[in-house]
Amino acid sequence: MEETLGVGMVGYAFMGAAHSQGWRTAGRVFDLPLRPVLAAVAGRDAAAVRAAADRHGWAAAETDWRALVARDDVQLVDVCTPGDSHAEIAVAALEAGKHVLCEKPLANSVAEAEQMTAAAEAAAGRGQIAMVGFNYRRVPALSFARRLIADGRLGALRHVRVTYLQDWLVDPGFPLTWRLEREHAGSGALGDLGAHAVDLAQHLAGEPLVGVSALTETFVRERPLLTGAAAGLSAGRSSGAGPATYGPVTVDDAALFTGRLASGALASFEATRMAAGRKNALRLEINGEKGSLAFDLERLNELSFHDHTEPAASAGFRRILVTEPDHPYLEGWWPPGHALGYEHTFVHQARDLVLAIASGTAPAPSFADGLQVQRVLAAVEESARNNAVYTAVPLGSPRPLVPRRP
Known part of the structure; x- marks a missing residue:
């Protein structure tokens, strides 16, 4: 009989839809030792989560994530919720004997990320896998770039530059969503976009950032509350210009920082959601x-x-057009020259996680990798509070993230 992997997902919005696509498709494209089964999805709104289950192919819907974790047909819990609930759900799932995939950033604080990493390390001794979802590692071109760097094609690295620019907050009338509240999101553009930038820089370079010097800014400090949300924000006030009620933005709109890698290579980063005309502009350059x-x-x-x-x-x-069969992940897709898209990164993520579970090998990126990114983000915020003073990044266990051959 074919072996299956029952997946339960908590959260069903943008990331939930992307993860659903990955789980639905991975076993149809790649030959996997375990077939992912979309067992159940959880969300607080019964009607909305049922609609999401029907739309994305989940067999059951739950209104309590604890009930989902307790299900016998769920062997892996996929956490797609805001950051303030990552630690509670992931730790509970690991303690219940489940494998875990958790969206980035791993947590809202270093302390939470340390708790999650400790739980993942304890669970690894029981044969469980815990991975954090930095999906851009699974872009074939970036996986190929990692291979070239690891093979020494750039030699010793000198510079790493990463920018991640979006414009969805340029309009000051955009409402105050959870991504703009520190208690839910942890940080703003820094955690949302900067986490990807930091992870890619460390992953491709094969070494951690050891220090940063940073500036952050919040350009629009109050935004209209979403309909029905006024009661949940005691700090909100009525605007004299009309009936709209406003609440404070408590995260950054943009983060700009420089850094140094363990080898001495220099790095620079920019993450913003206020770059007019830029929709999802993630760009990087590495010089060796x-x-x-x-x-x-x-x-x-x-x-x-x-x-x-x-x-x-x-x-x-x-x-280099990265569509050849011997490029990363391309063996399962189309003839050379036929392009892939954003959604394929989640298919590749699901594939890699299933292979790690089936073989019992350590996943990448692990919760420890997610913790390292969290430490960098915390150092960025500390540096920004101190007017760009250079701030060291604590290293749990200094080691190359990607061993490079000379």
Whole structure:
């Protein structure tokens, strides 16, 4: 009989929809040792979670995440909720003997991330797997970039630059959602976008950030409350301009910081949700002694590579179309030249997690990797509070994140 992996998901909005796509599709594209089964999804609104279950293919709907964790047909709990509930749900699921996938950032604080990592390490001794969902690691072009760097094609690294620009908060009339409240989101653009930037920088470079110098800013400090939310924000006030009620924005709109990697390489980061005209502009460039790599998420099937060992007369950046069967993940998809998209990163994430569970191998990124990112985010906030003073990043166990061959 075919072995299955019963998946239970907590949360069903944007990330829930993306994760559902991944779980539905992974076993149809890749030959997996376990077939993911969409057993149940949980959310507080009974009608909405039932509609989401029907839309995305979940067999059952629960209104209490504890009931989902307790289900016998759920072997893996996928946490797609706001950050303030990550620790409680993930720890409870691990203690109940379940595997766990948790969306990024891992938690809202270093203390919560440490608690989750300790629970994951204890669960690993029982054969359980816990992974954090940094889906951009699963873009084939970025996986290929990691391979090139690990193979020494860039030599010793000099610079890492990452920018992640969006514009959905430019309008001051955009309402005060949970992503703009520290108690729910932990931080603003820093945690939402900067977490991806930090993880990719460390993952591709194969080494951690050891210190940062940062600035953050909140450009719009009050926003209209969502309908029916006024009672939940005692700090809100009525605007003299009309009937709208406003509440304070308690997170950053933008974060700008520099950093140093363990090897001495320099890094720079910009994360903002206030860059007019930019929808999901994640861009990075890595410069080394032997060459450079550049990537743009808006052209996610392409990687730019410069080999600096070639003669100057003919050298330059060249475009690599990452759609060949021997490129990462492409063996399961279409003929060369047929592009993939954003949603495929979640299919690849589900594939990798199933393979880790079936083989009993450590997942990547682990909760420990998520904790390292959380420590960087905390150092960024501390530096910004102290007017960009250079702030060291505590390292739990310094080690290369990706061993590089010379």
